[in-house]
Amino acid sequence: METDELIINMGPVHPSTHGVLRFKLRMDGEIIKECTPVLGYLHRGTEKLGEMKTYLQFIPYTDRLDYMSAFPNNYAYVKAVEELAGIEVPLRAEYIRVITMELNRIVNHLVSIGSLLLDLGASTMIMWGFRERENALQLFEKLCGARMTFNYIKPGGVREDIPEGFIPQLNEFLKDMEKRIEDYEQLINSNEIFLMRMKNIGVISAEDAINYGMTGPTLRGSGVDYDLRKYEPYSIYPDLDFKACVRDECDSYARYIVRIEEMKESLHILRQVVDTIPEAKIVSNPKYGVAPMTGTPSAVSTYFPRIFTPPTGEVYSRIEAPKGELGFYIASDGTTKPYRVKIRSPSFCNLTAIPKMVQGLKIPDLIAAFGTIDVVLGDVDR
Amino acid sequence: MNAAEELKQKLPAAVVSTGMQVNKPMAVIKKEELLNAARKVKEMGFDHLSVITGTDYKDHFEVVYNFFSYNNKHNLVLKVIADHDKPEVDSLTSLWKGADWLERETYDLVGIKFRGHPNLIRILLPDGWNGHPLRKDYDMNTEQFVTVGENGDDIVSPDGTNLLRRK
Numbered sequence: 001m002e003t004d005e006l007i008i009n010m011g012p013v014h015p016s017t018h019g020v021l022r023f024k025l026r027m028d029g030e031i032i033k034e035c036t037p038v039l040g041y042l043h044r045g046t047e048k049l050g051e052m053k054t055y056l057q058f059i060p061y062t063d064r065l066d067y068m069s070a071f072p073n074n075y076a077y078v079k080a081v082e083e084l085a086g087i088e089v090p091l092r093a094e095y096i097r098v099i100t101m102e103l104n105r106i107v108n109h110l111v112s113i114g115s116l117l118l119d120l121g122a123s124t125m126i127m128w129g130f131r132e133r134e135n136a137l138q139l140f141e142k143l144c145g146a147r148m149t150f151n152y153i154k155p156g157g158v159r160e161d162i163p164e165g166f167i168p169q170l171n172e173f174l175k176d177m178e179k180r181i182e183d184y185e186q187l188i189n190s191n192e193i194f195l196m197r198m199k200n201i202g203v204i205s206a207e208d209a210i211n212y213g214m215t216g217p218t219l220r221g222s223g224v225d226y227d228l229r230k231y232e233p234y235s236i237y238p239d240l241d242f243k244a245c246v247r248d249e250c251d252s253y254a255r256y257i258v259r260i261e262e263m264k265e266s267l268h269i270l271r272q273v274v275d276t277i278p279e280a281k282i283v284s285n286p287k288y289g290v291a292p293m294t295g296t297p298s299a300v301s302t303y304f305p306r307i308f309t310p311p312t313g314e315v316y317s318r319i320e321a322p323k324g325e326l327g328f329y330i331a332s333d334g335t336t337k338p339y340r341v342k343i344r345s346p347s348f349c350n351l352t353a354i355p356k357m358v359q360g361l362k363i364p365d366l367i368a369a370f371g372t373i374d375v376v377l378g379d380v381d382r
Numbered sequence: 383m384n385a386a387e388e389l390k391q392k393l394p395a396a397v398v399s400t401g402m403q404v405n406k407p408m409a410v411i412k413k414e415e416l417l418n419a420a421r422k423v424k425e426m427g428f429d430h431l432s433v434i435t436g437t438d439y440k441d442h443f444e445v446v447y448n449f450f451s452y453n454n455k456h457n458l459v460l461k462v463i464a465d466h467d468k469p470e471v472d473s474l475t476s477l478w479k480g481a482d483w484l485e486r487e488t489y490d491l492v493g494i495k496f497r498g499h500p501n502l503i504r505i506l507l508p509d510g511w512n513g514h515p516l517r518k519d520y521d522m523n524t525e526q527f528v529t530v531g532e533n534g535d536d537i538v539s540p541d542g543t544n545l546l547r548r549k
Binding site: 039040043045047048051083084208210211212213214224226231232313314315316317318325327329331339340342344348349351352356381382 | 403404405406429430431432433435437438446448452455459478479480481482483484487491504505506507508515516
């Protein structure tokens, strides 16, 4: 019997591609011979916009890159600007930033695991994930008025101080979350169908993972002990006690477990930070140093100049975002707008490895492997 | 001695100058020697190619490579300066597979060609797009009409002749 190869287009509108991504699959029967991702359906020219906006005007655009975890995006950009201009940041602001970023990491992983399980056909986890996510989003709303796109972290500090009642509510969330993660593990970790779909699927060795430029949970799932928070520390991470979560299996299951473990580590970090947050100023100014007032919101947001000019130069600064290494390259020509903004997004670089991971697997395995890469298309296409 | 100076000692012919990119050692490499220098950099233990950035400086292009070593926890930046008329540098896809998409993106948005790249086509914008948006002389007022052809390919035209109905 003569057989022929078949080209299948998966996407751009497909529930398992988490947005608008198209896979061009060359199939031999049920086996994927070649997988070519086609991107760009959500390209909004963010880098070009960066050249046309002032340094502060660009911050809201960073929210919209990886809209599942906007605080780390804000922070990565602001950190690059601060490094470029040499702005010092008050300690209390750094604590608030770490609280927001770690909360956002939990939120991101809840959605990531939830949608992974949904893709595999189990709908409980996404309900549970969104239930806990709602509590976290209410915390964000209390903090800065927005639930997903915050525009909260500013050069020199944060926009507003922690409101009254935030810390008790956060403590409650932490206490609740601890039990919830146990629930998730009981529900998922030893489910036979789940294990069959995940174990030895989408295997990528440590060597390949590094060569393809994978970072974040996907790299740590391949047994590379690397976490920027730990080995190239920024903010207040050097003072905190936590570990990088690493698994050696290199498969989809390992990447899932890494995310569960990271949520626990984030809770651990948050508990330390909440206890020791210092009473101090929350914003500084490149000319005049740390603000003389503890902030009423209006005072804080007007203290940092709306238009400021960093010195000429270039900087590349990167952080450990929930999805991996998020970096901003900024070249300044000494005017009020950046000369060039380049975004190194973790989703884009992690997606590079998908063709290698799924070669020789079946389409349902592609969905499982792709789910554990955890991409957001706003971050891929920029 | 930082990594940039170490590279200069090993390949004096390739390195034009050394400096710092804020807190990361940086070496400016001769355009012709990029592939050699990159090979040496990989031997020195820099296994992670973090990002490739192309920038249009009106009279020349700069391509910046950020490397990181997972073992030694060191950073290194390589910079290559390309002509403005015919921006072309060597591709690093033979050394880092992650360079594939990063180079395609740089080609797509900035218009720098990478010699030896196996599949140098646009990645974010539709095929056939006119111009490279991150060039400083890109005309933002140019209209581009994009439709999808029968076999799924993008069809772009600057005047709308590819559309069934004119706007």
